Amino acid sequence: MRDAYLIGAGQSDFGAFPDESYRSLFATAFENAADSVPAGIDREAIDEAYIGMVSIGGRQIGLPAPAVVEHAGLHGVPCTRLENACAASGYSIRQAIQAVRSGMADVVVAGGTEVMNDVSSETLPYWLGVSGEMEWERMAGTTFAGVYAQIASAHMAEYGTEREQLSHVAVKSHKHGAMNPHAQLGFECSLDDAENAQVVAHPLTLYHCCPTTDGAAVSLIASEDVAAEYTDDPIRITGAGAASDGVGLFQRDSYTNLPAASTAADRAYEMAGVGPADIDFAEVHDCFSIAEIMAYEDLGFCDRGEGGTLAESGETALDGRLPVNTSGGLKSKGHPIGATGASQAVEVFKQLTHQAGDRQVPDPQRGLAHNVGGSGGAVTVHIFERAEVGR
Amino acid sequence: MRDAYLIGAGQSDFGAFPDESYRSLFATAFENAADSVPAGIDREAIDEAYIGMVSIGGRQIGLPAPAVVEHAGLHGVPCTRLENACAASGYSIRQAIQAVRSGMADVVVAGGTEVMNDVSSETLPYWLGVSGEMEWERMAGTTFAGVYAQIASAHMAEYGTEREQLSHVAVKSHKHGAMNPHAQLGFECSLDDAENAQVVAHPLTLYHCCPTTDGAAVSLIASEDVAAEYTDDPIRITGAGAASDGVGLFQRDSYTNLPAASTAADRAYEMAGVGPADIDFAEVHDCFSIAEIMAYEDLGFCDRGEGGTLAESGETALDGRLPVNTSGGLKSKGHPIGATGASQAVEVFKQLTHQAGDRQVPDPQRGLAHNVGGSGGAVTVHIFERAEVGR
Numbered sequence: 122m123r124d125a126y127l128i129g130a131g132q133s134d135f136g137a138f139p140d141e142s143y144r145s146l147f148a149t150a151f152e153n154a155a156d157s158v159p160a161g162i163d164r165e166a167i168d169e170a171y172i173g174m175v176s177i178g179g180r181q182i183g184l185p186a187p188a189v190v191e192h193a194g195l196h197g198v199p200c201t202r203l204e205n206a207c208a209a210s211g212y213s214i215r216q217a218i219q220a221v222r223s224g225m226a227d228v229v230v231a232g233g234t235e236v237m238n239d240v241s242s243e244t245l246p247y248w249l250g251v252s253g254e255m256e257w258e259r260m261a262g263t264t265f266a267g268v269y270a271q272i273a274s275a276h277m278a279e280y281g282t283e284r285e286q287l288s289h290v291a292v293k294s295h296k297h298g299a300m301n302p303h304a305q306l307g308f309e310c311s312l313d314d315a316e317n318a319q320v321v322a323h324p325l326t327l328y329h330c331c332p333t334t335d336g337a338a339v340s341l342i343a344s345e346d347v348a349a350e351y352t353d354d355p356i357r358i359t360g361a362g363a364a365s366d367g368v369g370l371f372q373r374d375s376y377t378n379l380p381a382a383s384t385a386a387d388r389a390y391e392m393a394g395v396g397p398a399d400i401d402f403a404e405v406h407d408c409f410s411i412a413e414i415m416a417y418e419d420l421g422f423c424d425r426g427e428g429g430t431l432a433e434s435g436e437t438a439l440d441g442r443l444p445v446n447t448s449g450g451l452k453s454k455g456h457p458i459g460a461t462g463a464s465q466a467v468e469v470f471k472q473l474t475h476q477a478g479d480r481q482v483p484d485p486q487r488g489l490a491h492n493v494g495g496s497g498g499a500v501t502v503h504i505f506e507r508a509e510v511g512r
Numbered sequence: 513m514r515d516a517y518l519i520g521a522g523q524s525d526f527g528a529f530p531d532e533s534y535r536s537l538f539a540t541a542f543e544n545a546a547d548s549v550p551a552g553i554d555r556e557a558i559d560e561a562y563i564g565m566v567s568i569g570g571r572q573i574g575l576p577a578p579a580v581v582e583h584a585g586l587h588g589v590p591c592t593r594l595e596n597a598c599a600a601s602g603y604s605i606r607q608a609i610q611a612v613r614s615g616m617a618d619v620v621v622a623g624g625t626e627v628m629n630d631v632s633s634e635t636l637p638y639w640l641g642v643s644g645e646m647e648w649e650r651m652a653g654t655t656f657a658g659v660y661a662q663i664a665s666a667h668m669a670e671y672g673t674e675r676e677q678l679s680h681v682a683v684k685s686h687k688h689g690a691m692n693p694h695a696q697l698g699f700e701c702s703l704d705d706a707e708n709a710q711v712v713a714h715p716l717t718l719y720h721c722c723p724t725t726d727g728a729a730v731s732l733i734a735s736e737d738v739a740a741e742y743t744d745d746p747i748r749i750t751g752a753g754a755a756s757d758g759v760g761l762f763q764r765d766s767y768t769n770l771p772a773a774s775t776a777a778d779r780a781y782e783m784a785g786v787g788p789a790d791i792d793f794a795e796v797h798d799c800f801s802i803a804e805i806m807a808y809e810d811l812g813f814c815d816r817g818e819g820g821t822l823a824e825s826g827e828t829a830l831d832g833r834l835p836v837n838t839s840g841g842l843k844s845k846g847h848p849i850g851a852t853g854a855s856q857a858v859e860v861f862k863q864l865t866h867q868a869g870d871r872q873v874p875d876p877q878r879g880l881a882h883n884v885g886g887s888g889g890a891v892t893v894h895i896f897e898r899a900e901v902g903r
Contacts, residue, residue: 169754175574182573183566183643184597187756187889191763197775199754200890201603204593206575212592216607222614225752252574361616363560363590365578372582384588498578499591 125218126348127356127505128228128341129158130470132463135305135336135455137238143180144192146337147172147234150460151193154230154339157470159352162341168226170200171216173209173233174459177248178240189234198230204459206252207408209233211363211462211492211501214340218361218503221344228347233460234337245333252458252495254369266330268370268496269409270322275376276411277324280426284324288315289432290410291328291452297439298449300480305334305455329410334455338464356473360395360489360504362388368498377426379497382419386491389502390421397421400443400504401485402472404465406493407450416491417445420502439480447472447480462492462501469505516609517739518747518896519619520549521861523729523854526696526846528629534571535583537728538563538625541851542584545621545730548861550743553732559617561591562607564600564624565850568639569631580625589621595850597643598799600624602754602853602883602892605731609752609894612735619738624851625728636724643849643886645760657721659761659887660800661713666767667802668715671817675715679706680823681801682719682843688830689840691871696725696846720801725846729855747864751786751880751895753779759889768817770888773810777882780893781812788812791834791895792876793863795856797884798841807882808836811893830871838863838871853883853892860896 131153133146155162172186181188186200203212210233217231240248250259253268276282292312298304315328348355364384370376390396397420405420407413414428422443423431431437437445448454448468451461469488471477490503522544524537546553563577572579577591594603601624608622631639641650644659667673683703689695706719739746755775761767781787788811796811798804805819813834814822822828828836839845839859842852860879862868878897885891 179642181642181646181759182639183595184759184886184889186596187885188645188759190756191758197755197757197772199606199776200596200756201607202595204574204595205577205591215590216592216610219607219610219614219616222616223610224613225610248573251570251572254579255572364588365581365591366588367582368572368575368579381588385590494578495575498575 123222123345125221125358126343126345127358127466127470128343128348128351129154130340130467131157132303132338132467133336134303135334135457138335139239141335143174143234143236144189146335147189147232148193150232150337150339154341158341160350162351164194166228167195167198167230168228169220170195170198170230170232171213172200172202173213173462174202174235175204175206175209175252177235177237177458180236205499206494207458208462208492208494208499208501209459210338213463214466214503215361215363215501217342218358221342228341228343230339231342231463232337232339233463235457235459236335237333237457238335257369257371266322266325269411270325271370272376273324273411276414279377282414282429285316286429286433287329287410287414288312290407290413291315293438294407294446294450294452297447297480298453300478301449301454304449304453305332306453325409331408331451331456334457336455336457336460338460338467340463340466354474355508356470356505357508358503359506360389360393362386362392362502363500365499366497368495370496378415379419379493379500381497381500382416382491382493385500385502386420389504393504395504399487400489401487402444402447402482403489403491404448404468405445405491407446407452408456412493413445420491444482447477447482465490465492473505473507514613514736516612516749517734517736518731518749518857518861519734519739519742520545520732521730521858522548523694523858524727525694526725526727526848529726530630532726534565534625534627535580537726538580538623539584541623541728541730545732549732551741553742555585557619558586558589558621559619560611561586561589561621561623562604563591563593564604564853565593565626566595566597566600566643568626568628568849571627596890597885598849599853599883599885599890599892600850601729604854605857605894606752606754606892608733609749612733619732619734621730622733622854623728623730624854626848626850627726628724628848629726648760648762657713657716660802661716662761663767664715664802670768673805673820676707677820677824678720678801678805679703681798681804682706684829685798685837685841685843688838688871689844691869692840692845695840695844696723697844716800722799722842722847725848727846727848727851729851729858731854731857745865746899747861748897748899749894750897751780751784753777753783753893754891756890757888759886761887769806770810770884770891772888772891773807773882773884776891776893777811780895784895786895790878791880792878793835793838793873794880794882795839795859796836796882798837798843799847803884804836811882835873838868838873856881856883864896864898
């Protein structure tokens with residue numbers, strides 16, 4: 122099978138934009154992605170499009186994909202909305218890889234878009250909650266912060282993880298995000314800020330929780346046959362792993378790991394023929410700070426129970442051994458849920474093409490993106506490598 | 513690229529089932545699909561699953577796919593919800609084809625599920641309407657019946673199509689559906705019944721409109737490499753076409769055709785290397801009787817404006833030149849919107865494997881399935897052929 126290549130990627134600003142729509146944000150992201158392709162790209166070259174969107178607030182719940190692509194000037198392109206909660210556009214990337222490998226498409230849009238800030242704070246928990254387990258978690262009053270708070274409490278009980286370690290994740294994310302012009306919360310925070318902020322769901326404070334975000338992101342994924350037409354420096358997607366799990370936390374044997382994440386990672390590593398030690402940097406799904414600590418463990422970056430220590434060590438900071446979430450992550454960059462997976466690929470693209478500015482990792486060769494839906498019901502892991510076409 | 517093969521397909525009964533859920537119906541459909549595979553199939557063989565679901569009524573709006581596959585005994589399988597309104601599971605089939613052609617999966621579930629009858633008649637128009645154009649059609653009060661009534665009126669004005677011709681479509685669908693044990697409205701109707709029933713949206717009467725349906729359907733799509741392990745009589749999927757269009761009818765140049773359907777058909781015919789004259793039978797998206805008449809024209813079964821005449825001629829009846837909707841179609845079999853595309857493949861499978869019982873087309877070699885989202889915003893067309901593996 123021919124390989125799939127990332128030839129460009131771009132995003133809108135992430136934030137609260139009352140004058141924008143899910144369509145206009147996507148159009149901006151598409152423009153930025155197209156502009157990032159070294160040789161440029163015409164809209165006519167796009168063969169297929171995958172749109173991650175949960176449709177928070179109920180906007181165009183049915184059939185948003187054609188509405189989105191048309192607004193981006195891609196009228197008529199075969200397109201599909203993909204939804205796996207917060208992993209929606211991780212799956213856009215997965216489907217785009219399959220589309221180009223299948224021989225049915227040469228250049229594919231793998232994107233996502235979401236508008237969340239125009240939904241009232243009274244109804245937003247409903248629209249977010251519907252990506253959790255509906256019958257036994259949401260109907261019982263549990264929110265996502267509540268679910269991840271239970272995970273954090275269990276991790277603390279089982280491994281002695283400390284809240285200050287969670288706060289180190291927040292401090293690092295904000296430090297990175299302050300260098301990302303697209304970030305929603307592009308400012309630094311101190312350990313004290315994170316520790317002493319308002320409690321959202323014990324033990325998680327405000328700084329342990331990602332914000333509510335409007336935004337869109339687009340990756341452009343091309344077949345081996347045409348990638349060289351667009352860039353001399355294509356990025357090969359060598360690993361694509363995915364797995365699912367029971368949607369409800371209560372369905373799991375353990376609260377301290379996400380089995381679907383481990384399985385997806387194993388599949389991605391196996392496909393790429395690499396292991397965790399071969400990864401130079403990663404974008405992981407830190408919807409809550411405890412999620413990043415679990416990600417370290419699920420992805421094999423450290424042993425089980427060592428995630429808190431790894432966070433505290435500084436090794437996952439920009440100047441560390443394995444920089445994680447140089448974009449600022451969901452925490453600082455923001456989390457427009459349908460667009461997050463695609464936006465992780467934007468950071469991977471910038472890093473591997475040396476366009477990450479002040480937050481550039483020195484000469485990275487291989488990056489990983491980890492996107493989680495719900496509290497682990499659906500996960501994608503992708504591995505991207507600098508590569509010459511046809512190597 | 514290796515080809516994709518349909519090795520099995522099954523569905524639940526279609527109807528109103530207050531004791532079933534979107535999960536239990538899917539589990540039944542999966543069981544029936546697995547049972548249809550000549551050599552049988554273990555759950556462990558399933559590599560990936562695509563679930564078409566619009567989530568009418570708002571049940572598990574986010575992340576339904578893992579909940580569905582887990583309930584069917586497919587815990588952990590990579591799965592994604594696809595949504596393109598009423599074409600959701602036509603796109604499940606498209607993605608499954610890409611998945612097996614990509615080399616990333618050998619056996620894939622292409623399914624769909626929907627529960628619609630437990631939504632109150634006061635809120636159902638909202639949940640259906642959201643698959644129409646939200647801002648300019650739904651908010652202005654237009655329903656889907658209203659949209660297709662406008663199409664019917666325009667077709668009558670432009671081509672002289674008569675309502676009695678629409679009624680012939682309904683009579684044929686019910687005649688076929690009466691022979692389908694899974695059909696929701698499995699009874700015959702007369703031309704008088706159709707003509708004189710209550711008007712839903714002028715000129716469409718009740719018999720020109722499909723019912724509100726609970727149901728699920730599953731196709732099992734396998735790679736060339738493994739299809740022979742499961743059946744001596746695999747069905748090759750030779751054509752897969754898709755296209756999108758503006759979601760709103762007001763965005764089109766004409767009300768009397770669906771450009772995305774013509775484009776999708778052209779792409780499918782080109783990929784398969786065949787034309788409309790080579791099709792032995794077809795399942796088309798007759799959400800309203802006028803939609804079947806447009807489908808005849810969009811698929812090239814007759815010239816523009818001749819669809820009404822073709823419907824009246826009897827040539828698309830079971831004993832005609834080109835039987836259409838031998839399953840009963842959306843009109844009689846029912847239309848659980850996320851599952852309809854996959855259920856079309858169920859009928860194609862039954863016909864091509866000579867398991868269609870009283871409604872069997874004599875020795876068909878090639879069938880076509882045409883699935884429309886909204887009022888033409890997203891369309892898939894697939895062509896299936898009897899084939900020896902590796903021919």
